[in-house]
Amino acid sequence: MTDLAIDETPFAEPLDERLGAVQPAGRVTLHWLGQAGFVVSAGGRRLVLDPYLSDTLGIKYRGTATPHERMMAAPITVAGLGPVDLALITHHHTDHMDPGTLAPLAASRTGLRFVVPAASRDEALRRTGAEAARLDAIDAGDTIVPWPGLEVTAVRAAHETLELDAGGHHRFLGYVLRFTVSGGAVTLFHSGDTVPFDGQVEEVRCLRPDVALLPVNGRSAALLARGVPGNMTLDEAVALSEAVGAGTMVAHHHGLFAFNTCDPERLAARGRQGGSAVRVVPARTGLELRLGRV
Numbered sequence: 001m002t003d004l005a006i007d008e009t010p011f012a013e014p015l016d017e018r019l020g021a022v023q024p025a026g027r028v029t030l031h032w033l034g035q036a037g038f039v040v041s042a043g044g045r046r047l048v049l050d051p052y053l054s055d056t057l058g059i060k061y062r063g064t065a066t067p068h069e070r071m072m073a074a075p076i077t078v079a080g081l082g083p084v085d086l087a088l089i090t091h092h093h094t095d096h097m098d099p100g101t102l103a104p105l106a107a108s109r110t111g112l113r114f115v116v117p118a119a120s121r122d123e124a125l126r127r128t129g130a131e132a133a134r135l136d137a138i139d140a141g142d143t144i145v146p147w148p149g150l151e152v153t154a155v156r157a158a159h160e161t162l163e164l165d166a167g168g169h170h171r172f173l174g175y176v177l178r179f180t181v182s183g184g185a186v187t188l189f190h191s192g193d194t195v196p197f198d199g200q201v202e203e204v205r206c207l208r209p210d211v212a213l214l215p216v217n218g219r220s221a222a223l224l225a226r227g228v229p230g231n232m233t234l235d236e237a238v239a240l241s242e243a244v245g246a247g248t249m250v251a252h253h254h255g256l257f258a259f260n261t262c263d264p265e266r267l268a269a270r271g272r273q274g275g276s277a278v279r280v281v282p283a284r285t286g287l288e289l290r291l292g293r294v
Contacts, residue, residue, distance in 0.1 A: 004186065004210050006248055007290040008281065016080030018288065019046075026182035027292040032283040034072055035095050035256045036193065036215060039081060042179045042186075043149050047086040049175070049190050049213075052256075053078055054100025066226055068095075068257050075285040078104040086113050086146050090157065090192030091172045092120040095256070099127040106130040115144065115152060119169040140170045151178040155203050157194035160219060160229040176207045183293025186210055189246060193231050193253070195219065196240060205244040211291060212237075212246035213283075215253030217262050228260060234270060241278045252283040 011018050015031060019039065023029055028042040036050040053076065057068035078101060087105060089097045097120065105112060106128040114135045116124040121137040128135075136144055140156040156162060157172035165171060174191040189209035194200075214237040219230020231253055232240065241249040251271075254261045271282045281289070 003294055004247070005290075005292050005294045006211070006279075009288040009290065010286055011288055012286065014080075015076040015285070016082070019076075019080070019082050024290060024292075027290045028179050028181060028186045028188070030188075030250070030289040030291065031075075032250075032252060032285060032287070033075060034285070036090070036190075036213075036253050038190070038213065038252075039076075039084075040177070040188070042181060045085045045147060045150070046081075046083055047088060047146075047150075047177075048081065048084055048105075049088045050090055050096040050192075051081075051087070051101045051105075052095045052098045054098055056098050056100040057094055057257075060094075066228060066257075066259050070256060071258055071261070072255055072285070078108065081105075084109055084112055086115065086150075088115045088152065088175050088177075088190075089117070089120070089124065090174060090190070091117060091159065092123050093159075093193070096193070097124060097127055102128040106134070113146065115146070115175070117154075117170065117173045119165040119167070119171045138173075140173060149180040152176070153178075153207060155189075155191075155207070156197075156200070157192040158197040158200075159193040159231070160195055160224065162197060174204075176204065176209060178207075181292055186291045186293065188213060188291075189244065191215065191232075191240075193229070195230070195232055196236050201240065201243040209244055209246045211248045211250065211289075212241040212244065213250045213252060214240065216251040216267065217253045217260055223260065230260075234262060234267060238270070238276070238278050238280060246278065248279045248281060250281045250283050250289070254283075 118137040163171040215231035
């Protein structure tokens with residue numbers, strides 16, 4: 001297989017203008033939407049992962065012990081996303097399965113399909129308002145091919161714990177996305193919300209991810225007592241990336257809610273640090289990643 005090239009390109013124009021420009025052929029292009037959200041373009045197709053572009057949680061929790069006031073504005077509107085072919089949702093928490101984002105997406109793009117955990121199928125139907133025929137409800141270990149050139153495999157995630165519904169389906173998922181581009185395949189691993197757990201490395205490593213998109217906001221007993229389960233720390237995310245063979249890690253799930261983020265200076269310093277088996281890229285708006293084989 002040829003080597004993976006990753007170009008980090010800062011840009012100053014609004015994200016909707018950037019997405020509207022001609023996308024480079026033979027590349028997978030990645031932009032952060034905030035929190036765990038990404039928009040990915042490849043081969044003339046576009047998908048979104050866990051988009052949270054509304055203020056649903058800010059309204060819901062205003063005045064509580066865990067106010068969800070945005071520290072950063074959404075970098076784009078639902079309309080500004082342009083054509084979207086697929087939306088992948090990792091679990092039912094609102095900053096990942098947001099009715100304020102998904103319902104307008106579903107209503108305005110009748111060809112859009114949704115990939116959701118089987119454990120959250122009914123909730124996804126309610127929050128998106130989409131017809132059942134537009135939902136692919138899958139479980140860990142399942143693989144689907146939304147279109148030629150993209151293969152999606154669901155893997156387990158442990159949002160502090162591995163949880164099953166009454167039907168034995170995993171409540172929390174991650175997705176491994178394998179894109180076929182000129183020169184070979186480019187494979188992304190979006191873990192969803194997770195902590196490290198036994199068997200995780202072996203489950204993901206065999207899928208050979210090139211780039212890992214991992215949460216780094218950490219966890220605490222105090223937040224868990226308030227009903228806010230956490231994620232990996234930065235160090236744990238780097239270790240997981242190295243263990244599964246991903247040479248690049250995009251650190252996300254930070255900078256949106258003040259009560260549930262990470263130290264931005266430490267994250268930035270880790271991004272500048274060289275000499276490691278894993279290249280750490282802190283997710284930020286105004287940064288485009290282009291991935292391809294050379």
